[in-house]
Amino acid sequence: xxxxxxxxxxxxxxxxxxxxxxxxxxxxxxxxxxxxxxxxxxxxxxxxxxxxxxxxxxxxxxxxxxxxxxxxxxxxxxxxxxxxxxxxxxxxxxxxxxxxxxxxxxxxxxxxxxxxxxxxxxxxxxxxxxxxxxxxxxxxxxxxxxxxxxxxxxxxxxxxxxxxxxxxxxxxxxxxxxxxxxxxxxxxxxxxxxxxxxxxxxxxxxxxxxxxxxxxxxxxxxxxxxxxxxxxxxxxxxxxxxxxxxxxxxxxxxxxxxxxxxxxxxxxxxxxxxxxxxxxxxxxxxxxxxxxxxxxxxxxxxxxxxxxxxxxxxxxxxxxxxxxxxxxxxxxxxxxxxxxxxxxxxxxxxxxxxxxxxxxxxxxxxxxxxxxxxxxxxxxxxxxxxxxxxxxxxxxxxxxxxxxxxxxxxxxxxxxxxxxxxxxxxxxxxxxxxxxxxxxxxxxxxxxxxxxxxxxxxxxxxxxxxxxxxxxxxxxxxxxxxxxxxxxxxxxxxxxxxxxxxxxxxxxxxxxxxxxxxxxxxxxxxxxxxxxxxxxxxxxxxxxxxxxxxxxxxxxxxxxxxxxxxxxxxxxxxxxxxxxxxxxxxxxxxxxxxxxxxxxxxxxxxxxxxxxxxxxxxxxx
Numbered sequence: 075x076x077x078x079x080x081x082x083x084x085x086x087x088x089x090x091x092x093x094x095x096x097x098x099x100x101x102x103x104x105x106x107x108x109x110x111x112x113x114x115x116x117x118x119x120x121x122x123x124x125x126x127x128x129x130x131x132x133x134x135x136x137x138x139x140x141x142x143x144x145x146x147x148x149x150x151x152x153x154x155x156x157x158x159x160x161x162x163x164x165x166x167x168x169x170x171x172x173x174x175x176x177x178x179x180x181x182x183x184x185x186x187x188x189x190x191x192x193x194x195x196x197x198x199x200x201x202x203x204x205x206x207x208x209x210x211x212x213x214x215x216x217x218x219x220x221x222x223x224x225x226x227x228x229x230x231x232x233x234x235x236x237x238x239x240x241x242x243x244x245x246x247x248x249x250x251x252x253x254x255x256x257x258x259x260x261x262x263x264x265x266x267x268x269x270x271x272x273x274x275x276x277x278x279x280x281x282x283x284x285x286x287x288x289x290x291x292x293x294x295x296x297x298x299x300x301x302x303x304x305x306x307x308x309x310x311x312x313x314x315x316x317x318x319x320x321x322x323x324x325x326x327x328x329x330x331x332x333x334x335x336x337x338x339x340x341x342x343x344x345x346x347x348x349x350x351x352x353x354x355x356x357x358x359x360x361x362x363x364x365x366x367x368x369x370x371x372x373x374x375x376x377x378x379x380x381x382x383x384x385x386x387x388x389x390x391x392x393x394x395x396x397x398x399x400x401x402x403x404x405x406x407x408x409x410x411x412x413x414x415x416x417x418x419x420x421x422x423x424x425x426x427x428x429x430x431x432x433x434x435x436x437x438x439x440x441x442x443x444x445x446x447x448x449x450x451x452x453x454x455x456x457x458x459x460x461x462x463x464x465x466x467x468x469x470x471x472x473x474x475x476x477x478x479x480x481x482x483x484x485x486x487x488x489x490x491x492x493x494x495x496x497x498x499x500x501x502x503x504x505x506x507x508x509x510x511x512x513x514x515x516x517x518x519x520x521x522x523x524x525x526x527x528x529x530x531x532x533x534x535x536x537x538x539x540x541x542x543x544x545x546x547x548x549x550x551x552x553x554x555x556x557x558x559x560x561x562x563x564x565x566x567x568x569x570x571x572x573x574x575x576x577x578x579x580x581x582x583x584x585x586x587x588x589x590x591x592x593x594x595x596x597x598x599x600x601x602x603x604x605x606x607x608x609x610x611x612x613x614x615x616x617x618x619x620x621x622x623x624x625x626x627x628x629x630x631x632x633x634x635x636x637x638x639x640x641x642x643x644x645x646x647x648x649x650x651x652x653x654x655x656x657x658x659x660x661x662x663x664x665x666x667x668x669x670x671x672x673x674x675x676x677x678x679x680x681x682x683x684x685x686x687x688x689x690x691x692x693x694x695x
Contacts, residue, residue, distance in 0.1 A: 099237050110250070110303060112155030112162055115368065117375055119148040119387055125376045132162055136169065138287055138296060148295040148387030149287075150375070154303050154368045156250035157183065166298075174200070175283065182281035182300045183253045187447045191454060201392055201458065204279040204451055205399035206406045206444055208260065209331040211272045218246045218307050219330070237312065245310045249327065253302055255279065258440040259433075260406070261413045275406050275444060276331070278302060278367060280395045284388055295387045299395075301368045305330035333365075374398050381467040393467055396455050400474045403448065407481050410441055414485075414492050421499045424506075431500050438493045445486040452479050523566050527558040528651065552655060621672040628665035632657055 116130035122145070135151050142149065153159065160179060167175040174197050181193050181202065190202040211219075221227050227246045230236050236243040248254075257276035264270050281300040286293045311324040374394035382390050417434055420426045456475045459468050531554050564571060636653050644652075 099235070110156050110158065112153060112159050113368065115152045115154075115372065117150040117152060117372065118146055119150065119379060119385070119390065120145045121147045121385065123379050123382065123385055125372075125379045127372055132166075135298070136165055138294075142287075142294055146294060147385055148297065148390075150297040150299060150387070150391060152299045152301055152368055152371055154301040156303060157252035159300070170285065178281065178283045179300070182279065187450050191450065194454065199284040201282040201284075201395070202279065203282075203392075203395040203399050203455065204277065205403050206275040206448060207278045207402040208405045208409050209257065209274050209276045211274055211331050213270050213272070215307065215328070215330055216272050219248075222246055222248055222307075240314050242313050245312065247308045247310075248330070249306045249308045250303060253279065255302060255305075257305075258444065259437055260409045261416070271332075273409060274331075275409070276305070278399075278402065280367070280371065280398070282391055282395060284391075297387065297391055299371065299391065301371060304333065304366055370398055371395075378467065389468065392458060393471060396459070396471055396475070399451075399455070400471065400478060403452075403478055404481075406444075407478070407485055410485055410489075413437070414488055417492055417496065421495060424503050427496075427499055427503055431496065434496055435493075438489055438496070441489050442486065442493075445482050445489065449479065449482050449486070452482065520566070523562045524559065527562045528555050531555045531558055532651070552659075555655065621669040624672050625665045625669035628661065628668060632661040632665075 112132075114130040114132060114135060116128045116134065118126045118128070120126065130151065135153075138149055138151075153163075155162070160183065163179055167179065177193055178197075178200050181190050181200075185193070185202075187204065190204070193200055194202065221229070228236055228243045229246075230241060230243045232239055232241060237245070255277040257274045260273045260275055262270055262272050279302060283298045285296050287296050306327045306329055309326050309328060311326075313322045313324075371394065374397050375390060378390045378394040378397065379385075382393070417438075420430070452475055456472070456479065459472050459475070531551065535551050535554075635657050639649055639653055639657070642649070
């Protein structure tokens with residue numbers, strides 16, 4: 075069965091006789107689940123250092139000795155498959171050393187870094203290379219992943235599962251379910267048209283098992299490499315009939331990431347399609363394209379065989395696997411470093427900080443987790459290379475691994491520092507917002523201390539109390555309101571009032587008659603110098619006009635305040651009460667007082683500056 079692509083689909087009719095009664099969603103999945111045919115590629119390493127590739131099968135894996143020739147130095151079977159591969163490998167597992175082989179297969183599909191490390195320590199013929207690859211994902215595929223992660227993997231919004239409600243919908247599920255390799259967001263970019271592309275770090279794994287078989291001439295080094303298939307989404311389109319009893323079901327798969335589609339060929343000639351073709355030319359157009367892992371492995375094995383002069387099959391395979399891991403991991407480290415630059419340069423922007431903080435916390439935490447596990451994996455690879463013998467390629471890879479270990483350690487520390495800086499910045503922003511909210515609450519408290527006592531007094535005077543009838547006038551309300559407001563404001567500013575009362579004695583002690591005399595004399599001399607060109611009559615008229623100007627200015631301010639109050643949303647009673655008792659009653663006396671004070675200021679200054687002069691001795695009064 076050829077592998078379905080996004081352009082290929084299969085349609086199945088589900089009859090009404092069995093669908094409504096017997097079929098459940100699990101039954102539909104069993105009938106329609108995307109079945110991937112595992113692909114087996116045989117790589118024959120010849121004694122002259124060349125590598126030949128052939129489309130193979132599981133039967134050849136079980137009995138490989140019949141295909142070996144005198145020129146064969148080693149055989150490696152690269153197998154790509156999902157969880158169905160476990161059953162297909164059952165015969166190979168039971169053939170020899172079943173416990174180690176079973177643990178090897180289990181470690182590839184379900185193991186973590188610690189399980190693989192322990193298995194490598196127990197069996198020296200097992201090697202795992204797991205790393206993170208930089209890939210790109212379109213917005214549509216990201217939205218599908220969000221639906222799957224939310225637990226509602228369908229494109230309609232219903233209160234219940236649309237399959238039970240017989241509603242037309244599209245249902246999504248990730249593929250493969252095993253091995254399940256997570257991927258995490260690195261950054262987001264937009265093109266000129268505004269289309270967003272999400273760059274992610276996806277986990278990859280290659281698992282190598284080495285053994286030997288008896289050939290026609292001598293024992294031949296054998297190996298099995300388990301390769302992950304390309305991630306996809308399994309899509310089911312449900313379309314129901316008018317009576318919701320039967321319907322049409324279309325099945326298709328779409329890639330999870332943006333993929334590179336190079337030309338594929340095989341060494342035996344001819345084009346074998348997607349399954350039996352081997353990519354032998356061309357690199358990906360962009361490093362974020364997800365190339366097929368099997369094709370990358372074959373290309374790396376050929377390059378490693380050309381560089382190995384001694385022709386050590388184990389070293390060729392492990393060198394190729396480590397080369398792929400180093401190439402991808404270098405790009406991931408650079409991408410995370412650029413993402414950290416963007417985060418650090420945005421910490422001073424409060425709006426961006428508040429909007430992106432939740433996403434940054436998730437990203438920084440996942441990146442730190444990546445570095446912890448990747449550091450362990452790099453340590454395993456660094457210990458493997460010296461055991462394979464020395465050659466130019468191994469020495470170069472050792473330097474590359476040492477540099478990557480340093481980069482991963484440095485970027486891990488930088489991630490921690492950026493996380494701490496982000497948390498400190500958001501704490502500062504939250505503190506500033508709390509201060510603003512406290513100021514707003516303080517202003518509301520001051521308004522409440524003014525309006526609430528007046529409202530309580532007005533409510534008390536508005537009650538139908540028999541004793542108050544025809545005995546209370548508005549003057550009583552003014553007196554009670556003023557007294558209540560005075561008491562509330564004294565309670566509000568009690569600390570300031572107490573402090574001022576404590577300071578009154580020292581204030582009176584600091585005031586001296588001589589100081590007041592010098593201050594007033596200085597200002598009198600300034601005024602005389604300024605008013606010297608004016609006559610006494612002009613001076614008097616000008617000062618009188620200044621007093622009237624102050625009076626009219628205060629009255630104008632009261633009018634503006636009354637107009638602002640009139641256009642507000644308060645009730646009519648509140649507007650009248652505020653305008654009378656808060657604006658005009660205190661405002662008019664204040665205007666008169668200021669006018670009289672300004673008019674009498676010259677006389678006050680002159681009286682203050684007239685001091686008693688001591689008469690000289692012998693002078694008649």
